[in-house]
Amino acid sequence: MRRMTARPANAHQARLLRLLRDGGPNSRAQLGDQVELSRSKLAVEIDRLLQTGLVVADGLAASRGGRRSHNIRLAPSLRFLGVDIGATSIDVAVTNAELEVLGHLTQPMDVREGPVAVFEQALAMAAKLRASGVAEGFDGAGIGVPGPVRFPEGVPVAPPIMPGWDGFPVREALSQELGCPVMVDNDVNIMAQGEQHAGVARAVRDFLYVKIGTGIGCGILVGGEVYRGTNGSAGDIGHIQVEVDGRPCACGNRGCLEAYFGGSALARDAENAAREGRSAQLAARLEETGELEAKDVAVAATAGDAVALDLIREGGTRTGQVIAGLVSFFNPGLVVIGGGVTGLGHTLLAAIRTQVYRQSLPLATGNLPIVLGELGPTAGVIGAARLTSDHLFSPA
Amino acid sequence: MRRMTARPANAHQARLLRLLRDGGPNSRAQLGDQVELSRSKLAVEIDRLLQTGLVVADGLAASRGGRRSHNIRLAPSLRFLGVDIGATSIDVAVTNAELEVLGHLTQPMDVREGPVAVFEQALAMAAKLRASGVAEGFDGAGIGVPGPVRFPEGVPVAPPIMPGWDGFPVREALSQELGCPVMVDNDVNIMAQGEQHAGVARAVRDFLYVKIGTGIGCGILVGGEVYRGTNGSAGDIGHIQVEVDGRPCACGNRGCLEAYFGGSALARDAENAAREGRSAQLAARLEETGELEAKDVAVAATAGDAVALDLIREGGTRTGQVIAGLVSFFNPGLVVIGGGVTGLGHTLLAAIRTQVYRQSLPLATGNLPIVLGELGPTAGVIGAARLTSDHLFSPA
DNA sequence: CTACTTTCTCCTCCTCCAGGACAAAGGTGG
DNA sequence: CCACCTTTGTCCTGGAGGAGGAGAAAGTAG
CATH class of the missing domain: 3.30.420.40 (ATPase, nucleotide binding domain)
Incomplete structure (x- = not known):
């Protein structure tokens, strides 16, 4: 069961492995254009990688006007x-x-x-x-x-x-x-x-990934690297206060973002709306299943249910309020909205965008894309x- | 007038220069303990630095039980x-x-x-x-x-x-x-x-420096390096919204932190309080000078003026609200409060602390010092x- | 078939650098 | 005062790292 996978012996080899991972199979010559190494040194390191089995030579590529190159690729058996x-x-x-x-x-x-x-x-x-x-x-x-x-x-x-x-x-x-x-x-x-x-943030080094699932969290990338904070709790934005003396939250505080939005809050609000007879569609669904999930709100919204749309918009506005603050503070190059929100998608995104663009500093939002993640689950x-x-x- | 100051030729030399800058004069042997270089290589690099004139040999240090060491220090003429x-x-x-x-x-x-x-x-x-x-x-x-x-x-x-x-x-x-x-x-x-x-943040790599001067801004340090954001506007927290549909701000928005606190806002609020007769002390000062500054509020507060203390506490609470959100998001190892707030000092700090410790995540605040800067101007x-x-x- | 391009290998030379041997310069105890 | 220790600094050698030229290999273009 145990696999003894080799490791690169130095930074050059590590660099080459990452290039092959991110750029796919490539020739020695092309790799040489991407690293600051002489051809000879490059050849030596690649030979060593071939010996460890981490990379393999994989046939000849098409000619580009001269001798055909040998393709180098990461070992196809790696998993x-x-x-x-x-x-x-x-x-x-x-x-x-x-x-x-x-x-x-x-x-x-x-x-x-x-x-x-x-x-x-x-x-x-x-x-x-x-x-x-x-x-x-x-x-x-x-x-x-x-x-x-x-x-x-x-x-x-x-x-x-x-x-x-x-x-x-x-x-x-x-x-x-x-x-x-x-x-x-x-x-x-x-x-x-x-x-x-592999997604929307490919070329960006400083960005925020806001996940709206059961709760709400945020991934922070600084210079292409995850920033985790002193205790590993950086990005825990679900319990930022959005309302003084607001709704009680499961965390014991009041007025947290998660008390107003996120899968849990959304489901609860939808159930209340259904019980109070404000939405026939949500009420019907509640009748069927006994309880509502965020997903049900998404379905209702797609069908045009006004209450569902309002809930999403309101949640988006609250979320946008928090993101606006973070954008002013962090000045990211991109904000990605992800998590189990497929379906809520564009209504939510529009509400968030409106709020952020209205509320953050112009310099920070001037060229700031706010987009949905493209990889989903x-x-x-x-x-x-x-x-x-x-x-x-x-x-x- | 133009000075042609030499530059280190490689990363080793740069490292040595920074060690001498931050640790003061030192012997070759002691420097060797702080870098991963052989004694011979170290000697070579120091000789080269001596040749450029960036460092100088500066007498013999006291013996530590053996041969006395030559002190190496940065050129004393550097300015x-x-x-x-x-x-x-x-x-x-x-x-x-x-x-x-x-x-x-x-x-x-x-x-x-x-x-x-x-x-x-x-x-x-x-x-x-x-x-x-x-x-x-x-x-x-x-x-x-x-x-x-x-x-x-x-x-x-x-x-x-x-x-x-x-x-x-x-x-x-x-x-x-x-x-x-x-x-x-x-x-x-x-x-x-x-x-x-040279101040309170010496040993900390991830921290926030909140400056409360005329306006309010924040310096962000990640891994010991300043984080500036995509457009260089990171840390611009003065215009984070603290009140929906709140006071109009000079920036055109409403409810910004700076509309409630910072030197400008504090002076304005103090003038209003003086005019409305709520504080005899501030009114007297206004009579004297024709206008009030943040400094005057500090003086009044030190003298025990209730209105001045209230203004500071309220501002600290607002600021603490914003900082609390940033602490949850960024999970710093330290928060430093600085700027032209000497005098507001401990009243302000207490208000900020109360708000942050009440409102941020326990994991993020568990071991989080919030202190005044020690270097002042x-x-x-x-x-x-x-x-x-x-x-x-x-x-x- | 010739001329040219691209890719890859081989070889030489130079620099970087670790670590041992050793010299220099001090302390310590008899 | 001398033998012996510690600490500091220098010198030397050998090995690894790495740059770049020469040239072979393998293709295209005409």
Whole structure:
């Protein structure tokens, strides 16, 4: 089960591996244009990488007017496991070394059942993927969990929505089970990295990824790197106050953003609206299922339900208020809105945009795109795979 | 006039120069303990630095049980100029290579008079310092201006409180006049760097420096480096909204933090209180001078005036509200309160602390000190000098 | 078939740098 | 005062890192 994947011996090799990961197979000559190394040194390092098996020579490329080049690519047998643990669902995917998703499973789950049960499920899903033939073993795994993480140790700290996880040695436990290196991070951070690797944030180095799921969180990228803060709790914007003496929040405070918006708040508000007879459509749905979810509001909104649209707009305005403040403070080059909000999509985005553009400094918003994430549920698993590949593709 | 100061030839030399700057004179052996270099390589690099004249051998140190060591120190003739341009005053100082202040001048000034007049004044102050004998010439200069700066070019962009400065080539113009390299940054950023170099933030890598002067701004340090954002406007927190449909602000919006607090707002509120007869003390002062300044409120507060104390507490609460949000978002290891608030000091600090500790996430505030800056008005000039020394002490 | 381009390999030479040997210069205890 | 220790600094050698020229290999264009 245990795979001994080689590691690059120096920074040059690490650099080359990342170039091959992000740019796909390439010739020695083309790689030489992207690094500041002489041809001879480059050849030496690539030979060494070939010897370790991390990269392979893979046929000849078409001529570009001269001798045809040998393609160099990352070993096609490399496999990364990406796991995204949300509050209510779990995503597991297998990627190749270029972080292309080869297989992806999603299942509902309740994070409050605790780490043991959740990881049992995650490992079962991984086994299922392996049985399907996309992987024989894993060279590395990345995990996102819905709470703050002490990143170097890979241990959740004081996670509000998953109390049973506090201090559970996620990294060590999973590394044992999987027999490969494991990296653990906040789920918002891995989604942000996913959008940076393969989504809308490809060319941007300083940006914010705002995830609106059950709760609301924010991934912060500074110079292309995740910023995690002193305790790993950076980006925890769900409990920023938006109303003095406002609604009570589950965290014990009052007036938090999450008391007004996010999957939980939205479902609760929709149920109230249904019970009070303000929306026939939501009431009908409530009748059917006994309770409402954020998804139901999205469906109702798409069908034109005025109450549902109002709820989304109001939530977007609240969220926009907070984002406006963060934009003034952080002056990002891009704001990505992601999370389980497909369907809420453009109504929500419009409300957020209106609020941010009205409220932030002109200099900060002048050239600021605010867009929806383009990867949807794969953002997390791609980001998780990237996290572990960043680790493996760095000098040992 | 022009000084051709040598630059380090490589990263090792740069590292050594910074060690000598931050740790003072030192022996080869002690330096060797702080860098990962062999003794021989270290000796070579130090010899080269000695040849350039950037460092000098400076006598023998006391024995520590064996052969006495030769002290190595930065050239004692090196001089940096630090300039801190505020909204209403200008600070100019001269430091040696260890960034110790050798001479410091402060004068009132109105930034709206435009860059030409202001720099004429700054250069006159620098000349006065030179005439006093603390410097013969300058090896580098750092300037802080009260507005966003496009850092690589050293040009202010769209500064709200100093419209005449937009696009003025500060770096180039001053470099011409002074005959040395010049670095330009936002004044809040240089103050933050000052506190990091020689003040309360010495050991902290991720922190926020909140300056409450005429307006309110924030310096952001990530991993020990200033974060400036995509347009150089990061940290502009004075126009974060604290009240929906609140007081009109000079920026055209409503409910901004600066509409409620900061030197301008405080002076205005104090004048209103005086006119409405709510504070005899402030009214008396208004009678004397015709208008009130933030300073007058500080004096009244120290004397126990209830209205003045209330104004400060209220402003601190508003500011604390904003900081609380930033703390949740950024999870800093330290928050420093600085700016022209000496006197408001502990009343203000208490109000800010109360609000932040009440309102931010426990994980983010658990071990978070919120303290006053300890350098006062020298923070800016030291930070400015450090900015330019960071530049000079990096490979050419 | 010739001329030219591109890609890749091989070889030489130079610099960087670690670490051992050793010299210099002090202290300590008899 | 001398033998022996510690600390500091210098010198030397060998090995690894790396740049760049020469040229072979393999293609295109005419």
